[in-house]
Amino acid sequence: MDSYVGPPASLLKPLSIPNKVLLGAGPANCSPRVLHAMSLPVLGHLHPECTQLMDEVKVGLQYVFQTKNPVTLAVSASGHGGMEMAMCNLVEPGDVVLVTVAGIWGKRAADIAARYGADVRILEKNPGENFCLRILESALARHRPVLLFLVQGESSTGVYQPLQGVGPLCRRYDCLLVVDTVASLGGVSVQTDQWEIDVIYSGSQKVLGSPAGLAPISFNSRALSKIESRKTPVSVFYWDVKHLSNYWACSGEPRQYHHTISSTLVSALREGLAIIAEEGLERCTARHSACAKRLHNGLRGLGLELFVEKEDARLPTITTVRIPANLDLKALQDYAMKNYAIEIAGGLGPTAGQVFRIGLMGYNATADKVDLVLKAGPPTGYLQPPSAKISSGLLWAREVLAGWSLRSSVSGGMTAGHCLQQAFLSGLKE
Ligand code: PMP
Secondary structure (H helix, E strand, C coil): CCCCCCCCCCHHHHCCCCEECCCCCCCCCCHHHHHHHCCCCCCCCCCHHHHHHHHHHHHHHHHHHHCCCCCCEEECCCCCHHHHHHHHHHHCCCCEEEEECCCHHHHHHHHHHCCCCCCCCEEECCCCCCCHHHHHHHHHHHHHHCCCECCCCECCCCCEECCHHHHHHCCCCCCEEEECCCCCCCCCCCCCCCCCCCCCEEECCCEEEECEEEEEECCCCCHHHHHCCCCCCCCHHHHHHHHHHHHHCCCCCCCCCCCCCCCHHHHHHHHHHHHHHHHCCCHHHHHHHHHHHHHHHHHCCCCCEEEECCCHHHHHEEEEECCCCCCHHHHHHHHHHHHHHHEECCCCCHHHHCEEEEEHHHHHHHHHHHHHHHCCCCCCCCCCCCCCCHHHHHHHHHHHHHHHHHHHHHHHCCCCHHHHHHHHHHHHHC
16 A cells, blocks of 8 residues: 655645634734834744843743732743643642632633642522622632632633632632633733732633743742642653743742753744733733723623623623524625635633624734724624614615524624615615
């Protein structure tokens, strides 16, 4: 039998990547400055220029996390790597770990903790809600965990979890606090030291404005003491904070090879962090809040309903919008992509089929992008407000045509009905 495998035809064609506006739940678009950084020469993973970049990323991460923790670095992985690294280092078999679950990310953390042998206890809330201190305290008193896990920005539900007061509570119950900020860091206030968070991690591809591939993480001295006193070794070499903090020169000892970091990704994250440092964290978070407000007002103006009822529980970076009964989400997404090259995400986990999600993060958190996404829906009457000048007869006709168009665009392409409707609607514009 001939075992030769020939060069694949797909690889012999020129590379072509469309330019999309990534307004889903992440990744977000990178700025031209970050894209330029990625076109610079590749460096060796221990070259002085590369380690200099790593040092700059480290101080940038201390800034965005608002921490003086020496053990602050970016592990070579997507956001999941931060979750893995936190659990792998902190959890020993039999440890009671309390995980708050109100969306997919708590569930994922519970799964990961269990794989490291944790006795996982779940504190659950309805998707769309967050946890108050009283409920957290009664769960801590009941379960007496060694670790409490919270997600600051639950991207599957669009919920913001306040963290003030949780750290001191955890100290009172002799428990470590681990926080996921993959979808929130840089877009909302994060005060790692002030809020007494023991381990905090994030991802590079959302507000931080670079591609996926690096997971920022920071450990304080309480977390490091727990790791120091482990009875069993950290079970995965790649996630071991002792080795990684040496490679990132957090311990003051000479750097040693741990793995081959991508200098390209480090350059990109360095630039993403530099952009935030130049803007200033406070201005950056204020920009995200202002964009979220503009989007929420616009969506309400279009007759759409936000999934998260309480205003102060809404995550500024990712907005969840209830799918109206007569809106075909697939048609909406296809329309936005085909006509505006905009990505709009569907729901995830508990919100699948219930919401669509709009992310405004980093380079994409601008008024222009908000206005663009507000006009990117199909002309169904849901993402374009009915004009006051349209009579009820015309409105009825528009609804009929809209339904026709949506059904036909689901089954594929631009049909005569769709064209007719487009022409009809453009005629209605003043
Ligand atoms: N946590 C949260 C809150 C997230 O939003 C995500 C990604 N959407 C992750 C963890 C996992 O990150 P990644 O996909 O980069 O592994």
